[in-house]
Amino acid sequence: xxxxxxxxxxxxxxxxxxxxxxxxxxxxxxxxxxxxxxxxxxxxxxxxxxxxxxxxxxxxxxxxxxxxxxxxxxxxxxxxxxxxxxxxxxxxxxxxxxxxxxxxxxxxxxxxxxxxxxxxxxxxxxxxxxxxxxxxxxxxxxxxxxxxxxxxxxxxxxxxxxxxxxxxxxxxxxxxxxxxxxxxxxxxxxxxxxxxxxxxxxxxxxxxxxxxxxxxxxxxxxxxxxxxxxxxxxxxxxxxxxxxxxxxxxxxxxxxxxxxxxxxxxxxxxxxxxxxxxxxxxxxxxxxxxxxxxxxxxxxxxxxxxxxxxxxxxxxxxxxxxxxxxxxxxxxxxxxxxxxxxxxxxxxxxxxxxxxxxxxxx
Amino acid sequence: xxxxxxxxxxxxxxxxxxxxxxxxxxxxxxxxxxxxxxxxxxxxxxxxxxxxxxxxxxxxxxxxxxxxxxxxxxxxxxxxxxxxxxxxxxxxxxxxxxxxxxxxxxxxxxxxxxxxxxxxxxxxxxxxxxxxxxxxxxxxxxxxxxxxxxxxxxxxxxxxxxxxxxxxxxxxxxxxxxxxxxxxxxxxxxxxxxxxxxxxxxxxxxxxxxxxxxxxxxxxxxxxxxxxxxxxxxxxxxxxxxxxxxxxxxxxxxxxxxxxxxxxxxxxxxxxxxxxxxxxxxxxxxxxxxxxxxxxxxxxxxxxxxxxxxxxxxxxxxxxxxxxxxxxxxxxxxxxxxxxxxxxxxxxxxxxxxxxxxxxxxxxxxxxxxxxxxxxxxxxxxxxxxxxxxxxxxxxxxxxxxxxxxxxxxxxxxxxxxxxxxxxxxxxxxxxxxxxxxxxxxxxxxxxxxxxxxxxxxxxxxxxxxxxxxxxxxxxxxxxxxxxxxxxxxxxxxxxxxxx
Numbered sequence: 029x030x031x032x033x034x035x036x037x038x039x040x041x042x043x044x045x046x047x048x049x050x051x052x053x054x055x056x057x058x059x060x061x062x063x064x065x066x067x068x069x070x071x072x073x074x075x076x077x078x079x080x081x082x083x084x085x086x087x088x089x090x091x092x093x094x095x096x097x098x099x100x101x102x103x104x105x106x107x108x109x110x111x112x113x114x115x116x117x118x119x120x121x122x123x124x125x126x127x128x129x130x131x132x133x134x135x136x137x138x139x140x141x142x143x144x145x146x147x148x149x150x151x152x153x154x155x156x157x158x159x160x161x162x163x164x165x166x167x168x169x170x171x172x173x174x175x176x177x178x179x180x181x182x183x184x185x186x187x188x189x190x191x192x193x194x195x196x197x198x199x200x201x202x203x204x205x206x207x208x209x210x211x212x213x214x215x216x217x218x219x220x221x222x223x224x225x226x227x228x229x230x231x232x233x234x235x236x237x238x239x240x241x242x243x244x245x246x247x248x249x250x251x252x253x254x255x256x257x258x259x260x261x262x263x264x265x266x267x268x269x270x271x272x273x274x275x276x277x278x279x280x281x282x283x284x285x286x287x288x289x290x291x292x293x294x295x296x297x298x299x300x301x302x303x304x305x306x307x308x309x310x311x312x313x314x315x316x317x318x319x320x321x322x323x324x325x326x327x328x329x330x331x332x333x334x335x336x337x338x339x340x341x342x343x344x345x346x347x348x349x350x351x352x353x354x355x356x357x358x359x360x361x362x363x364x365x366x367x368x369x370x371x372x373x374x375x376x377x378x379x380x381x382x383x384x385x386x387x388x389x390x
Numbered sequence: 391x392x393x394x395x396x397x398x399x400x401x402x403x404x405x406x407x408x409x410x411x412x413x414x415x416x417x418x419x420x421x422x423x424x425x426x427x428x429x430x431x432x433x434x435x436x437x438x439x440x441x442x443x444x445x446x447x448x449x450x451x452x453x454x455x456x457x458x459x460x461x462x463x464x465x466x467x468x469x470x471x472x473x474x475x476x477x478x479x480x481x482x483x484x485x486x487x488x489x490x491x492x493x494x495x496x497x498x499x500x501x502x503x504x505x506x507x508x509x510x511x512x513x514x515x516x517x518x519x520x521x522x523x524x525x526x527x528x529x530x531x532x533x534x535x536x537x538x539x540x541x542x543x544x545x546x547x548x549x550x551x552x553x554x555x556x557x558x559x560x561x562x563x564x565x566x567x568x569x570x571x572x573x574x575x576x577x578x579x580x581x582x583x584x585x586x587x588x589x590x591x592x593x594x595x596x597x598x599x600x601x602x603x604x605x606x607x608x609x610x611x612x613x614x615x616x617x618x619x620x621x622x623x624x625x626x627x628x629x630x631x632x633x634x635x636x637x638x639x640x641x642x643x644x645x646x647x648x649x650x651x652x653x654x655x656x657x658x659x660x661x662x663x664x665x666x667x668x669x670x671x672x673x674x675x676x677x678x679x680x681x682x683x684x685x686x687x688x689x690x691x692x693x694x695x696x697x698x699x700x701x702x703x704x705x706x707x708x709x710x711x712x713x714x715x716x717x718x719x720x721x722x723x724x725x726x727x728x729x730x731x732x733x734x735x736x737x738x739x740x741x742x743x744x745x746x747x748x749x750x751x752x753x754x755x756x757x758x759x760x761x762x763x764x765x766x767x768x769x770x771x772x773x774x775x776x777x778x779x780x781x782x783x784x785x786x787x788x789x790x791x792x793x794x795x796x797x798x799x800x801x802x803x804x805x806x807x808x809x810x811x812x813x814x815x816x817x818x819x820x821x822x823x824x825x826x827x828x829x830x831x832x833x834x835x836x837x838x839x840x841x842x843x844x845x846x847x848x849x850x851x852x853x854x855x856x857x858x859x860x861x862x863x864x865x866x867x868x869x870x871x872x873x874x875x876x877x878x879x880x881x882x883x884x885x886x887x888x889x890x
Contacts, residue, residue, distance in 0.1 A: 118847075118848060118851060119851060119855055121855055141725075141727055141767040141770065142725050142727060142767075145727030145728060145730070145770075146730050146732065148727070148767075148770075149729070149730035149732075149770070149774070150730065150732070150734075152770075152771070152774045153734045153742070153774070156774055156775075156778045159778070160778060160781075160782065163782075174783055174852070176779065176782070178855075187855075189852075189855050191851060191852040191855065192848050193783060193784075193848075194783045194784075194785055194845050194848060194849055194852070195783075195784065196845070198845075198848075200845075200848065225855075227851070229847065229848075230847070231847065232847070233847050233850050233851050233854075234847075234850050
């Protein structure tokens with residue numbers, strides 16, 4: 029009897045501590061890719077049984093390429109959804125880019141919102157107009173899709189967001205078996221590697237909104253959302269070319285960016301350590317304008333990068349063969365190959381750029 | 391003999407002359423006071439916020455005068471209770487009268503200030519323009535709580551005449567004044583309307599008398615408090631007030647004080663009012679009692695309800711010269727500002743957005759400068775981002791519906807249910823949020839921007855992922871009264887995950 033009492037007390041204490049009802053439940057059905065959610069609706073107080081369909085039943089492949097147009101680096105992405113997918117791809121969001129952009133000629137907001145909200149709104153629209161112009165010149169989407177440039181100041185992040193348009197004639201996504209070209213970004217930064225978030229179209233993407241705001245459900249939502257998308261490595265404008273140009277500084281920036289690949293599962297620690305040593309040589313050589321030393325360090329780095337990927341050389345750094353389209357990776361797990369192929373291409377592109385400028389002497 | 395009589399007469403004449411002069415001076419003084427009182431009350435009616443200050447000024451003026459003159463003027467201590475709650479002035483008495491007349495006679499023939507009932511500007515003009523043969527039916531009695539009260543030692547006066555003499559007021563009003571056991575006078579107002587217009591305002595009805603006590607009641611608020619927020623909007627919803635009783639300037643301990651709360655009509659963004667309007671509490675109840683401490687003070691805590699608005703906390707002290715004082719408490723969500731009604735035009739000449747709420751009971755000055763479009767700065771910023779994005783999508787003019795009210799709090803819109811039954815605004819949902827200036831509805835169907843149901847999931851995801859704002863917002867989709875998006879503009883964290 030005492031044991032039962034203790035058990036009940038434990039359950040009650042546990043439930044109270046987690047602000048959950050004993051009936052609350054979230055059960056994942058792996059074969060269907062769905063969650064069965066049972067919870068009390070906050071408004072109606074009725075117990076609700078709801079199914080949430082995960083948005084990850086897609087099979088994306090992404091080919092990213094970069095080329096110099098004479099004014100900027102043009103980044104192009106081709107997205108394929110393989111036949112085995114069950115959902116159409118309705119989101120392609122290149123994220124994880126540091127906040128390195130500022131909108132030119134941005135008008136300030138000087139009006140006080142509380143005292144003069146009318147002027148505040150008008151100044152806000154003026155800013156909006158400037159931002160839109162910048163955005164239109166930077167991010168472009170294929171027909172039927174729209175492109176956005178999202179900045180998150182607190183997270184120090186920029187994203188390029190591509191989603192299907194809202195017109196009736198616009199597609200609902202990239203259907204299984206289809207390929208879509210024309211996702212494009214024009215920027216002056218050299219390529220780095222980041223991940224693109226991709227999701228599939230479901231009937232109720234808002235399905236988690238109505239869940240109670242209790243610690244139990246906050247944790248569950250977190251867990252569900254962790255599995256609710258796929259990430260694919262892509263080239264993206266990340267490395268800011270120093271102005272005035274400084275080869276040693278550029279090498280330092282590439283090295284710093286390379287360190288971020290470890291967290292994304294794009295490189296192993298061993299490979300990173302080896303490449304870091306070569307980068308140290310490169311930085312030293314560039315500091316003293318030592319062309320021979322620069323060439324040798326670049327050779328070492330590229331040899332390491334190419335050695336893990338069949339058929340990869342500097343001819344492929346702008347655009348790779350179709351069969352090497354990037355596939356989803358688990359960006360929370362350690363790398364499974366010494367260096368990801370997209371990362372190797374990035375090194376190739378950036379170092380060939382550095383080497384070229386070293387040769388021309390400016 | 392004649393000489394003596396003449397001398398006596400002369401002396402009497404001189405005395406009479408002096409008395410006349412004194413009488414004339416007093417009359418002038420009295421007239422000035424009434425004018426002053428009238429002006430104060432007019433301001434009070436127009437600017438409720440200043441009510442306490444004005445009344446306090448008036449009271450201090452009256453008190454200082456009492457040292458020089460025997461007779462002093464006091465405002466009415468308590469006005470009648472009408473069908474819609476406590477009345478605050480002669481003007482409201484007139485309005486109440488007009489409404490009751492309209493209800494009982496089924497006519498719109500009663501006008502207030504030459505305008506329809508409900509819009510008046512400080513003076514009350516009651517005119518009968520419909521012939522009615524039965525005089526008694528033009529007679530109205532507000533009772534039993536319809537009396538107006540004068541403090542102890544004061545008499546009710548109307549048009550300068552003692553109101554105890556019934557029918558002495560020419561053809562307009564008759565009054566019956568009854569002494570109460572506690573020494574005050576209560577009047578039952580009888581309004582008899584004669585043919586032709588008659589003006590009436592607070593300068594015509596007042597208390598006059600001799601103060602029997604220099605005991606003074608005052609009501610103040612604890613310093614450095616913020617306005618209490620409507621309950622359920624987060625933050626502090628309480629407010630502390632202090633009633634103080636002094637006698638000849640010294641704190642007086644052990645004096646009984648009673649507190650009560652009322653809420654002003656048409657405040658907080660609500661352009662409708664009735665007796666069921668929720669209001670705040672003092673010390674957790676409708677009224678509170680207590681006695682002053684050694685500092686002559688008694689503190690009460692006002693607690694706000696869900697509905698925003700200006701509340702009037704009253705303190706009553708029967709043994710004080712001024713038997714009641716009031717303080718206004720504004721229950722509000724701070725720092726809300728309206729969405730601009732001046733919509734920018736797009737390149738094609740169409741408007742970027744439009745204000746399309748059909749809520750007629752919270753429109754403030756007009757539909758387009760209404761009380762229903764208030765947001766915080768952060769929410770406004772995010773809304774502008776969202777509108778910008780809709781423009782990029784070529785979505786047409788964005789139809790903005792209800793946001794939050796002028797002071798936030800419960801937004802009690804009227805609605806038609808699924809059976810077609812209309813439910814007027816009665817201090818309840820269906821707007822379950824819209825209380826903190828952080829949410830807004832966007833209509834699919836208004837302003838010519840329909841969106842297919844099949845596209846709503848793209849709409850949802852697009853703004854979750856591409857919101858371009860610092861703090862994520864989520865879009866909750868619902869269909870309670872027509873297809874629309876209910877948008878949480880701040881602090882919603884279930885809008886897709888951003889790991890890095």
